[in-house]
Amino acid sequence: MPTAIAHAVDRAVAPMWHFDHLNLQGPPDSALTRLFGEVMGLRQGFRPPFRSPGQWLYRGDEAWLHLVQPRGTREGSLRLGHIAFRTDEPAACVLDRLRAAELAFEIEVVPETGCVQFFVALPGGLVIELDAPA
Numbered sequence: 001m002p003t004a005i006a007h008a009v010d011r012a013v014a015p016m017w018h019f020d021h022l023n024l025q026g027p028p029d030s031a032l033t034r035l036f037g038e039v040m041g042l043r044q045g046f047r048p049p050f051r052s053p054g055q056w057l058y059r060g061d062e063a064w065l066h067l068v069q070p071r072g073t074r075e076g077s078l079r080l081g082h083i084a085f086r087t088d089e090p091a092a093c094v095l096d097r098l099r100a101a102e103l104a105f106e107i108e109v110v111p112e113t114g115c116v117q118f119f120v121a122l123p124g125g126l127v128i129e130l131d132a133p134a
Helices: 003-008 031-039 091-100
Strands: 018-025 043-045 054-059 062-068 079-086 106-109 116-121 127-132
Touching (some): 018 127, 031 054, 031 062, 091 116, 091 127
Parallel strands (some): 079 127
Antiparallel strands (some): 018 079, 043 054, 054 062, 106 116, 116 127
């Protein structure tokens, strides 16, 4: 973190972040769904009406795993989509922090819930999703 930004973020007012979910992309009815569903006991639940097909697997009332089936996905193909974290800090504050850190990002809004998602692509291809209330 650049020094100017480090000094601007006072630990007393730094936002609290929590792990939200893991996003994996692969074919439906794969070893992935059997592992997380049959072995680990996660259950399919609510999923907003996103453009691409998929399912969300829950532990209790928390969505832990978002499985996405991009068009043209072949059996045996699997890749990490992103790792997501959430905060109660307003999306406008997260936006300001991302801009101050000079990070490239994309923004989406979750259908029906209004949650703002910031997708930050890091070196090496890892994508981090930051979720915040609008």
